[in-house]
Amino acid sequence: MTEKKLQVSAIQNGTVIDHIPADKLFNVINILGLNKIKNQITFGTNLESKKMGLKAIIKLSDVFFADNEINKIALVAPEAKLNIVKDYQVVEKKIVEVPDNITGIAKCGNPKCITNHEGIITKFQVVNKKKVALRCHYCEKITDSEHMEIF
């Protein structure tokens, strides 16, 4: 008999976000505003993963996301996978998808952009989804994934 050991304890109902790059865990927490909710949350990071090296995982009790909400994390965790859990059973699996437009989340890479001078919420059009590149709605300059800073 093999005993399966869970590194982070199971939840009864809710959402499990798996395959987050270990160093992006706190970005994901910020983007989803998890620091502001009252639900039970357990997370683990620097867990071994065959696919990614080190990964992080978040388990959220009684939290379910709309697609447009969860897709925001695709900027930092493009390979994240979601398991929707009902009564300890995975009832649905989802992957995240880079959205067409991004509001907030990322900083415009152009130091002369108005968004870096006045308190304005950034807005971008995603011009490349594979190698993420964002065009600023204000200064029209492109910020690529190498130069992307996440709030």
Added chain:
Amino acid sequence: MKNKNLVSITDFSKDEVFKILDLAEEFEKNPNQNLLQGKVIATLFFEPSTRTRLSFESAISRLGGKYIGFTDAGSSSVKKGESLKDTIMTVANYSDMIIMRNPIEGSARWASEVSKVPIVNAGDGANQHPTQTLLDLYSIRKTQGTLDNLNVFFVGDLKYGRTVHSLLQAMSMFNTTYNFISPEELRIPDEYKMFLDKKGLKYYEHLDFSDIISHADIFMTRIQRERFSDPMEYEKTKNSYVLKKNMLEKTKLNMKVLHPLPRVNEISTDVDTDEKAYYFTQALNGVYTRQAIITSILGLK
């Protein structure tokens, strides 16, 4: 087009561009009309640009309107630390339209989102200067009789040149062939080449124009000191692409030389008297084009 903002050249459709150009033609025939009587237009220049400002103020004055504003940030409340949003929301109470030049990129888009009156972008840093683009289009159509299928030469600083980038985008609606001539370090950025690739338009890059100038319909040049972060690079570049009168001998009859002005030494002064030199008339066209922009946005035409 009433109440529309003009922030970026891409805000206007082909039909809207043609509407502005046709209207500018009317103003060229009859530039003094009382269309703006009783209107107040704000000209907010957060950085000095004498030429653009005078062109707008001339356009307003010839139409019987009044303008209020400032000519550089030093003489405005910006010096006291006021945000752009507060400045715009205040000035929108005093005026029917705001014309703004601001070195911060994206400032015009932001202003258009907080203002209750239309915003016309008179240049936002290295980003957009759409009224310049429209007057360039007017000048090209007027001298060539069409905007379609032209061979346009862009010369000089193609990396930082805002005029070049906006005109390149606008001309992409007209099956243009592009020739880009610049030193290695000031080549046209990849994002614009990708843009032209996507549209399936032909473009060529060269280091020198002397052998190919005979193909040009429009020759447009510019090198600007203030866009260079390294003054050494500017000094090296400014003398490498000077257009001289004898180079015009083998050019097409319809060929015209455009320049947004002020010129430094990209065009030798002996070119000025040649009939292919068009830059001073181009500046005059700026007044008609701006009259067309202002009156159509205010719904008066």
